[in-house]
Amino acid sequence: MRFRRAGVLVLFCLSAATFAVAQVRQEIRFPDVAGYRTLKCDLHMHTVFSDGLVWPTVRVDEAWRQGLDAISITDHIEYKPHRDDVSVDQNRPFELAAARARERNIILIRGAEITRETPPGHFNAIFLRDVAPLEVKDFFEVFRQAAAQQAFVFWNHPGWKGPEAGRWTDDHARIHAEGQLHGVEICNGNTWYEDGHRYALEKNLVLIGTSDEHGPFGDRPWTAEEHRTLTLVLAAERSEQGIREALFAGRTLVWCQNRLFGRPDHLAAMFEAAVEVRAPHARHKGETIAELINRCALDLELERVAGPGPSRIRVPAGGTVLVRFRESPDGDAARPVYRVTNMLSAPGKPLEAALQVPAPELPQAQPG
């Protein structure tokens, strides 16, 4: 039996002998890149304080167990279906979760979801100091209030729902022109909004991916295909300020169902940090054989564009495969170019990357 006292920290160092979700953190395998920390962030989720199904502290526990660095609880400002039973104070979710977040070393960012008919739809404002001022009727006033708090604002699920969903309207154009709209969810849950992705690139909006979870998360181990959709924020430091700076600077990658979306330079940096080809260790019939190591959480899918090497290579997350490269007549190091079909800088635009194959380290006398 666990008798929970409100506001009291309960740390289970030794499992409390119950069948339940284990309180152990597992890291997510994405290396730091390009001199930045790769922070794993989910900036859109709900609790019982709007239409979600869990208490705010649950969001912190989930984030910690799942290896996240930062979350924002973004309950709907205008939509409170539990209002007969639960407080409608807009700041309560943050306040209730804050102590738990400090204990678990999770960066908790105060946020809220601006919830209007579609179009224009829903928007998240994060880095707020007080959500209450955003509870106003006028659409444009909300964004002014968010801007007054230096919030980072992004358009949510730009394809949901109804016939008008995803349309870039004058309303969007206006808040964008005012500098009050900074990003767009190109992925929400397991849905990739390709049109939203195109807008984002066209309008230079920051790429965001979120879970938008309402219920509790399960505790199955993640696979490359089945995981929480996240924004990887490339931050100078692991702090709320670090995330804010990186978001406004547009240093994000979006991880959704075994795909990674982002700017070409960020994708290239992640590929370089994650993939290593070891020096070929064997030779067979004019080919050298080398180990290719994948140190990230994607199952990487490669198609050859030029140079020696297999036409397709698939390297599971965290795994190593063997690849063989045709030896060049002059003994030069191979430099094959591959298309990474699940790292995309735009719809239809996969990353192209050169594999760095070191010079072979072969034994002197290698029998057939």
Place this chain on the structure above:
Amino acid sequence: MRFRRAGVLVLFCLSAATFAVAQVRQEIRFPDVAGYRTLKCDLHMHTVFSDGLVWPTVRVDEAWRQGLDAISITDHIEYKPHRDDVSVDQNRPFELAAARARERNIILIRGAEITRETPPGHFNAIFLRDVAPLEVKDFFEVFRQAAAQQAFVFWNHPGWKGPEAGRWTDDHARIHAEGQLHGVEICNGNTWYEDGHRYALEKNLVLIGTSDEHGPFGDRPWTAEEHRTLTLVLAAERSEQGIREALFAGRTLVWCQNRLFGRPDHLAAMFEAAVEVRAPHARHKGETIAELINRCALDLELERVAGPGPSRIRVPAGGTVLVRFRESPDGDAARPVYRVTNMLSAPGKPLEAALQVPAPELPQAQPG
């Protein structure tokens, strides 16, 4: 994105393309026994309406996915740590979950946890029509109110917490004498209360096992060792009335961490329903070889008491193993007796069961 409308049934027949807990029900493998339905029940759990962390409908969804037949949400009557934010109406958890339970075909039993200092400790009253009358100061009046509603009442976690925990006091004796205490949790979460088990047998109290869960359940597949602690109720029909009749008649088994506790006749009936030895199909060096099939969710652990057969047999849940029996000189069918070390009628008292080994079905000419 899933925009949840309060009180509206949302059925995901095709997965809604989000990483989240799948809405698929998996049955729990315990066969019906002795002419009764084996109903899987959890009669103790919490929600945000006391010190739990999930909305009441989550308890129904979990129960359905996990293969349960019935649950009782038993929020604390006297302990409401979320009272600043959540309604203290004692009947709300049931009311909010009832429609969801009808939709998911889960039997939802109205209940509550009577929460006093230890001793006497905590008690659950279930099959209530109205929880409110139980919110009274006088300890004995609470039980009179429960009795007035024909509730089934059991003592919770009789070993928690503090130096006095688990002591059978005059208070317990009095409500028991009045016929107002009917059962005891011999298992709560993953804890087996051996003293509580002894009381239960001594006082003829009904054996109950519950999860007492406060947080969300995960969604890892259950193993024989790691699963939700349940009461298996042997009921004449799958209905609230069927469960009530069976509980008052004491027809229960308690499943906790790969052990099954219950009355000897119920354990024997479950063993007989779950275990089959097929007719031996091969012969080798004076021994016959047969398949032993385990059709229940326990990893069965057997130790030989008498007769032919291996000294120990372990049959994983749902699995089949091969066993060899020494042939009797007169060709009689073997009838080995085994101790089932994880089916216990009392602390230290494992079930003894005879394996029914049919006559061999061996081919005529069986070469060495």
Place this chain on the structure above:
Amino acid sequence: MRFRRAGVLVLFCLSAATFAVAQVRQEIRFPDVAGYRTLKCDLHMHTVFSDGLVWPTVRVDEAWRQGLDAISITDHIEYKPHRDDVSVDQNRPFELAAARARERNIILIRGAEITRETPPGHFNAIFLRDVAPLEVKDFFEVFRQAAAQQAFVFWNHPGWKGPEAGRWTDDHARIHAEGQLHGVEICNGNTWYEDGHRYALEKNLVLIGTSDEHGPFGDRPWTAEEHRTLTLVLAAERSEQGIREALFAGRTLVWCQNRLFGRPDHLAAMFEAAVEVRAPHARHKGETIAELINRCALDLELERVAGPGPSRIRVPAGGTVLVRFRESPDGDAARPVYRVTNMLSAPGKPLEAALQVPAPELPQAQPG
């Protein structure tokens, strides 16, 4: 340490305390259909006696653990790459595995792979009494020898390999005309040969699916997508004779990567045996809600053709989902028709099946 004595049966009733593959059988979930036993058979695999990598007894152990009923070891007659180290006696694989098969209750069928250039390619002959006579040079003589032993013969992987692969040549036509070719592998490993499937239907050849495994199988639990490709043989009895009769009668289904291939009547019988819609138990807004149960190992994928019900339904293997059916104005039982997109009687021809929805069993007074 396990010191293995040749030819001695070692039964591990209690795990022998080693990390290794557990000797426990897990059944494959396909119900018996249409009055027949559904036997799980793999009729194509190799050992060290041709180009495989395991000892013949390993094939029996794998089959038993994986829930199979019957296997045929079909080492290449003409291709013996291990001939410097291993006997080339064509009957040894069967002889070495036979005792193990009796002990494990696996039906072991003597077979061999006729291995010629492509075209005509490779063929399996099974139910042989002696493989040696098939080791002859003349192509047509091999088939005469097989026929003389009443063998069942099928064309292997009709699409492998080279530009000529899968072509139905005069050679095929001739042995077919002579009644010496009876079936074709429409699936081999994870490859579905669509052209082979078309030939099979055109020429009235029996549908076969096999693993053609050369290495050891792993021991991960199977998923609907990842499993050993099998032929489900609908046999009047579980015996070699039962399988032979069923094969010559063409009563087979082929299970490959979450698809089931077969004649329409066999597919329909399997669907009927595997799928149950329970009587609707709840009503909401003019719709009734019912549980749909899938008792087979396929993740079933349904698309509505006519009648009430969701446009698409996905029911994981062994799982239950909720579906809602629009109520007909006159209260008649619903009878929706669905296309089962992963049960195919020919390339592009999914099974169409009517769901049997029983009359609702709803409580008298069902509040909104």
Place this chain on the structure above:
Amino acid sequence: MRFRRAGVLVLFCLSAATFAVAQVRQEIRFPDVAGYRTLKCDLHMHTVFSDGLVWPTVRVDEAWRQGLDAISITDHIEYKPHRDDVSVDQNRPFELAAARARERNIILIRGAEITRETPPGHFNAIFLRDVAPLEVKDFFEVFRQAAAQQAFVFWNHPGWKGPEAGRWTDDHARIHAEGQLHGVEICNGNTWYEDGHRYALEKNLVLIGTSDEHGPFGDRPWTAEEHRTLTLVLAAERSEQGIREALFAGRTLVWCQNRLFGRPDHLAAMFEAAVEVRAPHARHKGETIAELINRCALDLELERVAGPGPSRIRVPAGGTVLVRFRESPDGDAARPVYRVTNMLSAPGKPLEAALQVPAPELPQAQPG
């Protein structure tokens, strides 16, 4: 279909569309320690060339997939139950596996098992150049032959089998005195030989742990409890020579069923490399809270000996848990001492280790 050509390297860079064991390598999580590479080695296993059940190349494939660095195939010299069908050439297993090992970058060490009655029992000789000279009748001559090749020799499973098993006889004493016996298997499969462990310490023999596998390995992911028993060799370089030097120098750890055995200095070095306590990040009621990270493949089990901290801590392999330390009145850094109950330098002698807890990095103004 996969038609295997003898001696030809087949590399599957893209999965060959068959259900089978995936050809992907997963590393084993044990960090390098004390300036040495931590090489994962299994120095005892069998193939069809004695009483094993797989072809020699299978041992290389398994080793590569499972993250090993080196193996030795050690078929019995005197025990050849497959002699009717398989060559008895003592050097064939090595010769057949050598090319595969080069391709997969696995260090293949030529070895053999000297197989005598018990006592004295079985012994492995590794780093041989030619196994044939060891096939001699005289017991002592065998060891002279091994010594002539500078072999490393260890006593196998010193507790198997029969009443005399595990007895240190004059024969053992003699070869030991001659410098012809260097190590002892303290773990073989999942069995820990405690007496063997005591001998090893008493006689200063090198600690070895092996799988002694005869059948194929499965492909389930390893858990902390269920994995192949290995010797972790602390080598100056990843090469056969590096392993030889380290073995003769006694730099080994033995990993068996979530326990690590070894010399105190090696265990301490592994603990230090694997465990990190981060600087406390939060404070609550006179305690600081910090993350404890476990970077090795053991589920670490800690019991407090002295200093602040929880009485027991369990940190799953690769996981992070939160621990709270009582703050010292003078603000000094905490330095709690823990017993690591599953890192043992001798039977009954767990490692004691001080946790390095850095000075807190707490925010200036930390609200309650």
